[in-house]
Amino acid sequence: MTNAMPANRWKRVVVKLSGEALMGEGRNGLDAPTLARIAGDLASAAATGVEIAVVVGGGNFFRGIQGADKGIERARADSIGMLATVMNGLALEQAIEAQGRQARALSAVPMPSLCESYSRRAALHHLAKGRVVICAGGTGNPFFTTDTGAALRAAELSADAVLKATQVDGVYTADPKRDPAARRYDVLTHDEAIARNLAVMDTAAFALARENGLPIVVFSIREEKAITAILMGAGRATYVAP
Secondary structure: OOOOOOHHHOOEEEEEEOOHHHHOOOOOOOOHHHHHHHHHHHHHHHHOOOEEEEEEOOOOOOOHHHHHHHOOOHHHHHHHHHHHHHHHHHHHHHHHHHOOOOEEEEEOOOOOOOOEEOOHHHHHHHHHOOOEEEEEOOOOOOOOOHHHHHHHHHHHOOOOEEEEEEOOOOOEOOOOOOOOOOOEOOEEEHHHHHHOOOOOOOHHHHHHHHHOOOOEEEEEOOOOOHHHHHHOOOOOEEEEEO
């Protein structure tokens, strides 16, 4: 980790969690031990006093961009993907509360019989109460990824950083699973990440974070207490600076 990351000064962060992270070694759906482990990490992170919001993806059930392969138009497929994120959000809410920490799933797509609708005011209220806020439903609009949703929520909630949980311990010059010569970056700027087409997040997410001065920390969610370690300034990650 680099000294460029002021982790101990963060008061509020947004964690971007992919749906794939919740399926463990499975091919889809939810893996109960993995869900419990990540929920425990989020509960521990919140116990440090940092306010935690989570933007969760839905790729373990359905990704909108895959809809074209199934003959579904993109806008409709993205709507299905938004529903998948709500499924994950509800599961994560229950798993965090099973760890003894209050949580609230808020959906950008209103479905009041299942969970509270997302609003900035509601999210800030729950964060102030020490609850983990799970932002589901993406942005509520098609054609926007949950990466962009994470940057958007971080900006509107005045978060200090976006913590991007991935399957590898940072940003590399190439996929380290395919290229053993891939080099890991310790520090990058948003402009460098965009110019080098580093696909750990989409360009819109990087651009939105850059415009709002939001650092992005890319780390592996596979490690025990990975989120808590990042908040404490430990662990292994790439720091993408504004």
